[in-house]
Amino acid sequence: MGRHTRAAKPRGRAAEAAVRQKIVIEAARIMAEDGVRDYQSAKRKAAHRLNLPEDKNWPGNAEIEAALKQHLELFQKDSPAVVRELRANALEAMTLLRDFSPKLVGEVLSGAITRFPEVQLHLAAPAPEDLGLFLDGHGIPYVMEERRLRYNDARTALVPVFRFVAGETGFALYVLSPEAIRELPVSPIDGRPMHRAGIREVEELLGS
Known part of the structure; x- marks a missing residue:
């Protein structure tokens, strides 16, 4: 039982990280394509589109900005x-x-x-x-x-x-x-x- 409990924590952290990354990518896309300037609003919209609850452990704005720059490089060549x-x-x-x-x-x-x-x-x-x-x-x-x-x-x-x-x-x-x-x-x-x-x-x- 002890080994099972310890093994579950990394899986939980991995799942949490995956959710955060989904929000990062979607929020960056919303800012680039929908013209949303406010980072908090972009995160809320991203969570709504992904059917995720609002969470205090959302990614930081700097993560969204980095993803936004990457999105622009990949999808908006001009x-x-x-x-x-x-x-x-x-x-x-x-x-x-x-x-x-x-x-x-x-x-x-x-x-x-x-x-x-x-x-x-x-x-x-x-x-x-x-x-x-x-x-x-x-x-x-x-x-x-x-x-x-x-x-x-x-x-x-x-x-x-x-x-x-x-x-x-x-x-x-x-x-x-x-x-x-x-x-x-x-x-x-x-x-x-x-x-x-x-x-x-x-x-x-x-x-x-």
Whole structure:
């Protein structure tokens, strides 16, 4: 009986690992093909499609992101060209918004793009109205909303976001105060300080 009990545990762990991997693959496919950007939503949809119960022991977001990149490499051969075009569009917008110290973040920077990718920029401005006036002055129609950023000390902050579409590319401009932009929010993927790229870094990405 003792030997039987000890042997069952590895089988249980193997089964659990297999379930996690199924969720990883399906969640990555959902993000790539359905345009879902939120990792938690993608995992819920994956579990539902696989007829699995919601579980606290779901795979981490970093596992999903790695699988998403692999999915793009295997099934969307044009994704490198799409990422490059999006980064070029981001650089054009950043050049226009140079006075707001723009930083590229998110999927266009990482290269793990969803079906409907969005260029996300962090901008510095004393007040959100400053960006609104700038966009108005350039004839750029936008909608304004708020999104929540999370920080290392468990703080969260609601940040004004200006969203617009240029050509076929969607943009989301997060407006932070000149003081707040010095502090890096944490990534929703791995909980570590978010990666950002300024104009020079994006130019280098495009030159590589």
